[in-house]
Amino acid sequence: xxxxxxxxxxxxxxxxxxxxxxxxxxxxxxxxxxxxxxxxxxxxxxxxxxxxxxxxxxxxxxxxxxxxxxxxxxxxxxxxxxxxxxxxxxxxxxxxxxxxxxxxxxxxxxxxxxxxxxxxxxxxxxxxxxxxxxxxxxxxxxxxxxxxxxxxxxxxxxxxxxxxxxxxxxxxxxxxxxxxxxxxxxxxxxxxxxxxxxxxxxxxxxxxxxxxxxxxxxxxxxxxxxxxxxxxxxxxxxxxxxxxxxxxxxxxxxxxxxxxxxxxxxxxxxxxxxxxxxxxxxxxxxxxxxxxxxxxxxxxxxxxxxxxxxxxxxxxxxxxxxxxxxxxxxxxxxxxxxxxxxxxxxx
Amino acid sequence: xxxxxxxxxxxxxxxxxxxxxxxxxxxxxxxxxxxxxxxxxxxxxxxxxxxxxxxxxxxxxxxxxxxxxxxxxxxxxxxxxxxxx
Numbered sequence: 013x014x015x016x017x018x019x020x021x022x023x024x025x026x027x028x029x030x031x032x033x034x035x036x037x038x039x040x041x042x043x044x045x046x047x048x049x050x051x052x053x054x055x056x057x058x059x060x061x062x063x064x065x066x067x068x069x070x071x072x073x074x075x076x077x078x079x080x081x082x083x084x085x086x087x088x089x090x091x092x093x094x095x096x097x098x099x100x101x102x103x104x105x106x107x108x109x110x111x112x113x114x115x116x117x118x119x120x121x122x123x124x125x126x127x128x129x130x131x132x133x134x135x136x137x138x139x140x141x142x143x144x145x146x147x148x149x150x151x152x153x154x155x156x157x158x159x160x161x162x163x164x165x166x167x168x169x170x171x172x173x174x175x176x177x178x179x180x181x182x183x184x185x186x187x188x189x190x191x192x193x194x195x196x197x198x199x200x201x202x203x204x205x206x207x208x209x210x211x212x213x214x215x216x217x218x219x220x221x222x223x224x225x226x227x228x229x230x231x232x233x234x235x236x237x238x239x240x241x242x243x244x245x246x247x248x249x250x251x252x253x254x255x256x257x258x259x260x261x262x263x264x265x266x267x268x269x270x271x272x273x274x275x276x277x278x279x280x281x282x283x284x285x286x287x288x289x290x291x292x293x294x295x296x297x298x299x300x301x302x303x304x305x306x307x308x309x310x311x312x313x314x315x316x317x318x319x320x321x322x323x324x325x326x327x328x329x330x331x332x333x334x335x336x337x338x339x340x341x342x343x344x345x346x347x348x349x350x351x352x353x354x355x356x357x358x359x
Numbered sequence: 360x361x362x363x364x365x366x367x368x369x370x371x372x373x374x375x376x377x378x379x380x381x382x383x384x385x386x387x388x389x390x391x392x393x394x395x396x397x398x399x400x401x402x403x404x405x406x407x408x409x410x411x412x413x414x415x416x417x418x419x420x421x422x423x424x425x426x427x428x429x430x431x432x433x434x435x436x437x438x439x440x441x442x443x444x
Contacts, residue, residue, distance in 0.1 A: 109395040112405035116424035
C-alpha cells in the first residue's frame with residue numbers, strides 16, 4: 013500500500029481542477045460549486061500564495077488532497093494581524109480521511125509561520141463543520157458567524173434547472189421574482205477606474221471595527237481584486253465626482269452534475285455611506301451587466317443588517333446553503349471573542 | 360481535567376484500546392494497517408483518534424497526525440510521547 017505524502021503542491025492546476033471535480037459534489041450535494049477548470053481564475057485566486065502555503069496530498073504522483081493556506085492581513089479595531097485563509101480544500105472520494113491529514117499539516121505549518129490566526133469557511137451541510145466542532149475540544153477554534161446566501165434570479169428558468177431547490181424555496185423565489193429587469197444603466201453608476209483605488213482603499217480603512225475582521229489589502233492585491241478582466245470587477249457609485257460606494261464581484265461558473273452555470277458572486281458591498289436609492293442603483297447596475305453578460309443569477313453574502321433592505325427590494329431571496337465562518341487564533345494575545353463577522357473575499 | 364492514561368504495556372493492549380476508540384475489531388489493527396487505505400477511516404474518525412491522543416495529555420497530537428498513517432505509527436507515537444512526558 014502506498015503511503016500518503018503531504019508536501020508542497022506541485023502546481024498542476026489541471027490535476028487540482030480534476031480533484032475538485034471528484035471531491036466537491038460530495039461536499040455540496042445537489043448545490044452548485046465553483047468550476048476550477050479555469051486556469052485564469054485559479055491563478056488569480058492563488059496569486060497570493062507564499063512558498064509552503066499550498067499543500068498537496070499525494071499517493072505516488074497522484075494528487076488526492078489539496079488545501080490552500082493563503083497569507084493575508086486583517087484589521088481588528090486598530091490592530092493589524094497576520095492571517096492565513098484556508099480554502100479550496102479537496103479530498104479524493106477514495107481517500108476520505110485525507111482532509112484530516114491536510115488540516116493537521118496546515119496546523120503544523122501555520123504555528124511556526126508567524127500567523128496570528130487562521131480563517132476558513134465550511135459548507136454547513138458538509139461534515140467539515142462537524143469535525144471543526146470536535147476540534148474545539150483541543151483547539152481554541154471559534155465559529156465567528158454564519159453567512160446566508162441571497163440570490164437574485166436573472167434567468168429564473170435556468171436557475172431552477174441549476175439548483176435543485178425544495179418546493180417551498182422555488183415558490184419563494186417565484187414570488188420574489190422581479191417583474192422586469194433594468195433596461196438602462198442607472199445614473200451615477202459606472203465601472204471601476206484605476207484612479208478609484210485610493211478611495212476604495214480608504215473605504216476598507218473606515219470599515220475597521222473591534223467586532224469585524226477586515227481584510228487589509230496591499231494596493232496591488234486590492235487593484236487585482238477590484239478589476240481583473242474576466243475574473244473580477246467593481247461598480248462604483250459616484251457622488252460629487254468621488255467614490256460614494258462600490259460593489260465588488262467575481263464572475264464564476266458554477267458546476268453540478270446537471271451542468272455549468274454562469275453566475276456573478278458579490279464579494280464586497282462597500283456602501284455604508286450611501287442611502288437606499290444609490291444602493292438600489294448599484295444593484296440595478298450589476299443586474300443589467302449580469303443580464304448583458306448572460307449570467308443566470310447574482311449571489312450576495314449580506315455582511316451587515318443594513319444590507320437586507322436593498323437586497324430584498326431588488327428581489328434577492330435567501331438560498332438554503334449557509335456557510336460557517338471559523339477562526340483559529342494562533343497568537344495567545346489575540347482575542348476573537350468580540351468578532352462576529354468578516355469583511356473579506358471568502359472563497 | 361485530563362483522564363488517567365490507560366495502562367498500556369504492550370501492542371496488544373494498544374490494539375484493544377484503539378479498537379474501542381475507532382469502533383473497529385482489534386484484530387484488524389495490525390501494525391502495518393493504514394488508517395485510510397486499509398481501515399477506511401474518514402476525517403471524522405481520524406479526528407477522534409487525534410482527540411483520544413489529546414485526552415491522554417499528549418499536546419502535540421494534531422501536529423503529529425501527518426506522520427501517523429498506520430496503526431504502528433500511532434503506537435510508536437504513543438510510546439514516544441510517554442517517554443517524553
